[in-house]
Amino acid sequence: MYRYDTYDQTLVDERVAQFRDQMDRYLAGRLGEEEFRPLRLQNGLYIQKHAPMLRIAIPYGMLSSQQLRALGSITRRYDRGYGHFSTRQNLQLNWPALEDVPDILGELAKVQMHAIQTSGNCIRNTTSDQFAGIAEDEIEDPRPWCELIRQWSTLHPEFAYLPRKFKIAVTGADEDRAAIQVHDIGLRLWRDAQGELKVRVLAGGGLGRTPMIGDVVRDDLPWQHLLTYLEACVRVYNQFGRRDNKFKARIKILVKALGTEEYRRRVDAEWAHLKDGPQTLTQAAVDAARAHFPDPERRAVPEQAIADFERLRADNRAFSRFVTNNVTSHKVPGYKAVTLSLKRREHAPGDVTADQMDAVADLADRYSFGEVRVTHEQNLVLSDVPVDQIEALWQELETLGMANPTVGTLNDIICCPGGDYCGLANAVSIPIAQALQERFEDLDFLYDLGPLDLNISGCMNACGHHHVGHIGILGVDKKGEEYYQISLGGNATDDASLGKILGPSFYREDVPEVIDKVLKVYVEQRHDDERFLDTYRRIGLKPFKERVYA
Structure with a gap:
């Protein structure tokens, strides 16, 4: 995995020192709330419902055992003895004391970790396939390319204050396990008939208040131009993205408003100034990145x-x-x-x-x-x-307690922290997940259902990816009361789709029974070897709706 060089370490150490001084001035009253807010966000520090929340970067989801031990030590010393792994492959601390955050960042720097650009309107942690480098269906290991993107985007002076946050995902396999179609920029690495590596670039995907599937803006980008083309994509967004309304500030709104062809035209015009420039990748640069991800010295298994x-x-x-x-x-x-x-x-x-x-x-x-x-x-x-x-x-x-044989089943629930922690949430998420796990704990039943993604979000920000769950659950607020909206038919893989809302929302205590009715329709209606998503796409929403609201 990637190891810091002297430049990386110096940058992270200096950032810790900067923030320590900023925190000291804030606690002493020499920095106001509005002045301090962008400074803390640049270092992954949020003010949540009950306490600060610190989001720690785990680039493309890779950790060494030393780093994981350091995270355990930090949660003991500065939090409540646990952390939360998010859908962005990061770790969140939910209870750090404000004055301890510089010390936490200092501890992270000792093991080549940080919280830079895990919040704020900047390019966030680039995510990828958890099986990168070892998957049987892999065409190209995406990790070196993720690292090149990380180096390019970290503290990029032009992209520190984008209209809104910006997320990139990369896959290099036949099967998309990185959900590239629902990211601001999604990248698929592939090879043409001559074996040349190319990049398919999608733009304008995303979830949240206005979920959208990304559009292909470049199908066959030569690998040498990856960074310059990304720079052009983000420049166009930075220049033309809306800043007057944060709910319409993501790149997906810009691509939708302009149309894919016009967005592509503007990117190409910007790229003309960047193509073949200093950021053009060379074979030596790519080889240097690949050298950080060698195959381990595996013994032969008889x-x-x-x-x-x-x-x-x-x-x-x-x-x-x-x-x-x-x-x-x-x-x-x-x-x-x-x-x-x-x-x-x-x-x-x-x-x-x-x-x-x-x-x-x-x-x-x-x-x-x-x-x-x-x-x-x-x-x-x-x-x-x-x-x-x-x-x-x-x-x-x-x-x-980590051997639950339920990965990929209904009980492998994706869930945001919800109203138990997050100040933005309209409703709790965790108790819904726990109630569903208790209701549907029979393994034989789970296996009979087959692969099924159930995702829960506590608000429209969609941190639980409810839009792309085969079954999605969204917490909504109605006059101060918590209700839950159910959607069906979402999917985050190659044939990506957004779920459709089943109908009016439900009380919290009714959610397990509603899901039970949905599953019964599936079991009754499915053909042999059909997954839930297959059955839903064949019969549509109507049979589920009729059963649930009968």
């Missing part, structure tokens, strides 16, 4: 061990369930990627305790070359586990 693994899977039902749902194929025979579930009723989805962080760091050292991945589904991944060690890993995960 054929007998692979056979024994399959035999154990056949003989042990509990182990088989874990492997089927939480273990993913790998480009190297004899290795697998293992997803650690962070979905338990005792904790909010995505929450992990300091003790669990320490334990996972130890597991990463023993089983996966000291590396951990964060998924945008709010789970963790050990990416390089030999099959002859998966049973031992599974047993340890059982002890930690």
Whole structure:
């Protein structure tokens, strides 16, 4: 994974010193609230419902075991002993004291971490496929390209105050596991018939108050021009994006207002000044980035061990369930990627305790070359586990409460912190997730349903990605009361779609029963081997609506 050079470390250390001085002046009353606000946002610090919230960057979702231990230590010393992994592959602390934040940033800098550009109207953390570099269907490892984008966008002097926040996602596989179609900019790496690497660029996607699927603005961009073309895309947005209304300030509104062709024309006109300029990528620059992501020195796994693994899977039902749902194929025979579930009723989805962080760091050292991945589904991944060690890993995960064999099922819920923490939320999210997990805990029932994405957001900002859940739940406010709106048919993968609202919203206590009725329609109506999304697209919204509102 990427390691800081002296320039990176100096930049992060100097940023910590800057913010320490800014915080001292604020606490002493020499900086007012309005003066301090942009300074704290530049360092990932929000003022939430009950306490400050600090969002820590995890570039493209990659952590070393050392970094994960540092996060565990920080949550013990400065928070309440746990953190929350978000859908942007970052970690959020919900209870830090304001005066401790500079010290937290100082601790992060010691392990090559920071909170720069995790908030504010700037280019945020670039996200990617959690199986980058090891996926069987991968065409190009997106991590070096994510790193090049990170270096280009960090403290970019022209893009510090964009009309609104800006999010980029990159995929390099046949299957889109990075939800590129619902980002401000989505990038797909692919190769033409001659084997040349090209980039498909999508713009204008996003969720929130006005959800939209991104449009292709460039299908075959040569890789050398990635940064200059991105610069042109963001420049056009920076110049023409609306600043008079924050609800209409995202790039998706600009692309929609101009039309894709006109937006493309303006980008091309801007790109004409940048193309072949100093930011044009060279093979040497790309090779340098790739050098930070070498394959680990994997031992050969004997054929007998692979056979024994399959035999154990056949003989042990509990182990088989874990492997089927939480273990993913790998480009190297004899290795697998293992997803650690962070979905338990005792904790909010995505929450992990300091003790669990320490334990996972130890597991990463023993089983996966000291590396951990964060998924945008709010789970963790050990990416390089030999099959002859998966049973031992599974047993340890059982002890930690991270072996729930429910990844990809109804109970693998994506959920924002909601009204329990967030001052923007209209309603709570976590109790809804917990009620659904309790209602639908039977594993045989979950497996019979098949793959099913259920996403929950506490407000229209859509941090829980409810628009692209097969089933989406949105908390809404009606005259001071919490209600919940249900949508069906969303999807974040290659055939992306936005969910359609089922009808009038529901009381909180009614949500589990409503979801039960929706699932019953699916079970009754599905054809053999149909997923929920397949059935919904075949029969439409009407049968679900009739059952729920009968």
